[in-house]
Amino acid sequence: MTEQxxxxxxxxxxxxxxxxxxxxxxxxxxxxAADAADVAPAAIVMPAAxxxxxxxxxxWGLAALLAACVxxxxxxxxxxxxxxxxxxxxxxxxxxxxxxNIASANVxxxxxxxxREEEPMP
Amino acid sequence: MRxxxxxxxxxxxxxxxxxxxxxxxxxxxxxxLALPNFSALAKKASQSVNISLDPSLIGLAAGVLSADSxxxxxxxxxxxxxxxxxxxxSYTFDHDDAYSQTDVDAVRAQLxxxxxxxxxxxxxxxxxxxxxxxxxRSGRSTxxxxxxxxxxxxxxxxxxxxxxxxxxxxxxxGRFGVPRIDVSNLLGTSAQLPASAATGVSVLPAPAHTAExxxxxxxxx
Numbered sequence: 137m138t139e140q141x142x143x144x145x146x147x148x149x150x151x152x153x154x155x156x157x158x159x160x161x162x163x164x165x166x167x168x169a170a171d172a173a174d175v176a177p178a179a180i181v182m183p184a185a186x187x188x189x190x191x192x193x194x195x196w197g198l199a200a201l202l203a204a205c206v207x208x209x210x211x212x213x214x215x216x217x218x219x220x221x222x223x224x225x226x227x228x229x230x231x232x233x234x235x236x237n238i239a240s241a242n243v244x245x246x247x248x249x250x251x252r253e254e255e256p257m258p
Numbered sequence: 259m260r261x262x263x264x265x266x267x268x269x270x271x272x273x274x275x276x277x278x279x280x281x282x283x284x285x286x287x288x289x290x291l292a293l294p295n296f297s298a299l300a301k302k303a304s305q306s307v308n309i310s311l312d313p314s315l316i317g318l319a320a321g322v323l324s325a326d327s328x329x330x331x332x333x334x335x336x337x338x339x340x341x342x343x344x345x346x347x348s349y350t351f352d353h354d355d356a357y358s359q360t361d362v363d364a365v366r367a368q369l370x371x372x373x374x375x376x377x378x379x380x381x382x383x384x385x386x387x388x389x390x391x392x393x394x395r396s397g398r399s400t401x402x403x404x405x406x407x408x409x410x411x412x413x414x415x416x417x418x419x420x421x422x423x424x425x426x427x428x429x430x431x432g433r434f435g436v437p438r439i440d441v442s443n444l445l446g447t448s449a450q451l452p453a454s455a456a457t458g459v460s461v462l463p464a465p466a467h468t469a470e471x472x473x474x475x476x477x478x479x
Contacts, residue, residue, distance in 0.1 A: 225318035228311060232319045232338065235309045235346045239416045240431035242405045243424055246389050249380040 287342055288373060289394040289402015289419040294364045296347050299413070302356050303349035311344040337426050343419035354410040362408060365415055369404055386410050391424075 137145075300306045311319070316338060323335040338344075349357070368374070369392045377391045387409045394402040403424070405416040 221318055222322065224315070225322035228315040228319035229322045231309045232311055232316065232344060233334070234307065235311065235344045235416070236334065236337070236427065236430055238307065238346055238348060238414065239344075239405060239418065240427050240429075242389060242407050242414065242416065243391070243428045244431055245407075246378050246380050246391055247428055249382075249389075250378060 287402075287419050288396065289400075289417075290343055291345070291365060291368050291402075291404055291417045293345055293347055293415065293417065294361070296349065296361065299349045299357055299361060302351060304352045305348075305350040307346055307348040309344065309346040313342045316341055316344065333426070334430065337423065337430065341418065341420035341422065343417070345417040345419075346415070348414040349412065351411045356411070357413050362406060362413065362415075365404070365406060373401070374404070 296308075300308065320335055320338060323331040323338075351357070369376075373394050373396065374392050375395065377393045379388070379390045381388050387407075389405065389407045392404040392406075393400055394404075400421050402420065403416075403418045403422050405414070407414040407416075
């Protein structure tokens with residue numbers, strides 16, 4: 137092919153052509169189709185659970201649940217501790233009363249002996 | 259540097275309550291006796307009482323007493339306020355001379371230490387019964403009390419640590435819903451016996467008040 141023939145072929149190939157009346161509609165339709173194709177797959181790829189976790193209500197609900205569990209745990213431990221303390225207190229009270237009773241009896245015995253010694257015999 | 263100071267200060271502030279709480283227990287309690295291990299006596303005894311109430315247990319008992327509206331409990335709570343310990347060892351035997359004097363000497367030796375003073379000592383010759391009351395005083399405050407009641411078939415050692423009012427203690431007997439302990443049986447002295455014939459009582463001088471004042475001003479006439 138000579139240089140002139142090549143130039144002629146290029147001119148023929150690159151000559152202006154009328155796109156037609158429906159060209160713009162076709163381009164817009166393709167763009168809409170491309171947008172739809174770009175967005176929809178991303179939404180499908182995201183795991184459903186991950187999507188739900190990102191919602192504020194779900195996040196705060198989970199935090200509140202955790203806080204409630206922690207508070208309930210602390211309350212349960214404290215309640216158990218108080219119950220044990222109460223039982224130990226009851227046992228300690230019984231021992232204390234017994235100890236004071238024995239001590240009181242001895243003090244009264246000495247007191248009675250002192251009084252007898254100080255009182256003159258009839 | 260400033261960060262380290264803050265960390266150090268925070269650590270000290272955190273440990274301060276722990277150290278403060280540990281101090282009273284770690285410091286020697288002046289009215290506390292080191293009671294020997296009477297496990298050998300407990301094995302020989304027909305009845306034994308072993309009570310050890312430290313400050314924490316007394317606090318728990320006081321909490322239970324506070325929750326009860328019984329007026330007797332209020333009197334007991336008033337009596338035990340400030341107490342740091344109550345320790346009782348009491349052994350009853352089926353036969354005479356089940357324990358030796360050396361068992362008691364370990365306790366008596368501690369009562370010769372400075373601060374301890376004998377308050378009242380009673381001796382029943384016929385029943386071979388001795389009851390001695392010692393008090394530990396610092397100035398005008400009582401830091402503790404010890405009672406040693408020795409009979410041929412019974413040995414009782416009581417150590418109350420902290421301020422104790424003997425008069426109030428004497429008034430409490432029989433007010434706990436517990437049967438009153440027979441005093442004559444405890445001392446081995448019968449009420450029918452002539453007191454002067456059976457009982458020899460020696461009232462020892464007390465540094466701050468008389469035994470009569472300590473044991474209570476009222477008399478059971």
